[in-house]
Amino acid sequence: MVFSEIYGTYFQVVAEILELASREPVSEKKVREIVEEKAFAESILTIPAALKDGRWPFLDGTGKSLLKHAPSMPMTMLEKRWLKSLTLDPRIALFRPSQAGLEDVEPLFTPDMFVYFDRYADGDPYGDWRYVEHFRMVLTALKERRKLWVRFRMRKGKECRMVCVPCKLEYSPKDDKFRLLAVAGGRKVTINVARILECRFLAECETGARLPACEKREVEMVLTDERNALERAMLHFSHFEKVTERLGEGRYHFLIRYDGEDETEVLIRVLSFGPRLRVVAPEAFVDKIRERLERQKRLQG
């Protein structure tokens, strides 16, 4: 492994406690606050007790650190080379990560060493200065809660202009695209960053904007676990809320919840599994599958 466990959550939380304890005695209440904020839910059962009863002998009876110095977390050269490689990824570079301490470090690998054989052809142009400029404006607007005026090209080539309140930036690894999710006129809008032609900052938002809730739909299916269908389905639908229930030997009831606007995408994903995944409800979804099958049957004669 490139990174040691000393960069894990437990070590980081205890390091923070000890860093504070090196300056002034730290109370049990303060220890609990740090653990609750920075560690896992169950860590509250472990870390404070271990520090208090001496299993982890780092604090004296008054809560002062027994260490001479505040803990530091130095990185190995291998770890620095790994981080340098990550900063060379054109997607990460969009976020302008700090290069402090990595200036003279040789990367472990460079992006050109990878050959992608299973990627869509129209990923975002990370090298295009206009794309980078628009991306960073969107990111700034998100961080500073500012409204944006955006001019962008829609799906069929038509231009659109709107004032929007940026809410989220999402990345699709399948399409290799960044998308801005925003609110405009009370409605959710999705804008591909690569389609932005022009954007300008407007006044700051007065209140935190929230994306309106999308209509959620459900589709129920029966999965037959042949040709590794269960594992593939769990992977393929991993980002959907789902309920999976074993019905019997190699058969599962599979329910997923999705945004109504994604229905066509869900439909073709279901079709990609062929007879291994059969839709049983709702009837409207079954009808859509049936319509495609009917068309296919006529085409095949």
Place this chain on the structure above:
Amino acid sequence: MTVAVHGGEEHIVRRLEREKRNGRVEKLDGEACQNVAWAHGMSKARPYAPKPCDAVELYRYTTNARDTVEMLPWIRTFIGRIVKLECSNPAVAATFENDMRELYDAYQV
């Protein structure tokens, strides 16, 4: 794989171009489309009424792949449009036809 694209379905052609990986997409000539127009337009819910914009175009996707069986999930995403599927590995076309028969049975088509 030969795919039928109805008028107003340019997004299907864009999807083919986007998802073609190392393959290529070519549009086929007009005559080949005529036979497909009737079958593509008819449905129980929407009886076919010919209009000038109802032209059907055929696009052929061709590729060389090491394991063509792995392509079947992607091929199935075009169900409803696949006019022809040919492969040097006979198992691929056979599996596809078998899967389609199972689907027709399962959904009572």
